[in-house]
Amino acid sequence: MSDAPANDLQPRVAVLEEIAASTRQTLAEIRNDMREMRAEIRTEMRDMRTDLKTDIRDMRQRQERDFRLLFGAIILVAIGLAGLIARTQHWI
Numbered sequence: 001m002s003d004a005p006a007n008d009l010q011p012r013v014a015v016l017e018e019i020a021a022s023t024r025q026t027l028a029e030i031r032n033d034m035r036e037m038r039a040e041i042r043t044e045m046r047d048m049r050t051d052l053k054t055d056i057r058d059m060r061q062r063q064e065r066d067f068r069l070l071f072g073a074i075i076l077v078a079i080g081l082a083g084l085i086a087r088t089q090h091w092i
Contacts (some may be wrong), residue, residue, distance in 0.1 A: 086092045 083092075
């Protein structure tokens with residue numbers, strides 16, 4: 001009778017070993033997939049940073065150009081108004 005439980009355990013142990021081997025293989029595949037995803041994410045983040053820096057640089061250039069145009073327009077209007085006031089007051 002003592003042989004019966006031992007014989008019964010061998011198929012169960014074999015199944016458990018097969019499951020363990022399958023699990024090890026699956027975990028190895030998951031690790032490899034994660035490494036690949038990390039590499040892709042790093043590359044994408046690097047590209048996004050480069051694009052963001054370029055966009056910020058372009059935006060600053062546009063802001064500087066817009067400021068110069070606006071400041072020039074304000075000066076031109078001030079000179080025009082000064083000339084108009086001088087003309088209406090008969091200073092010139």
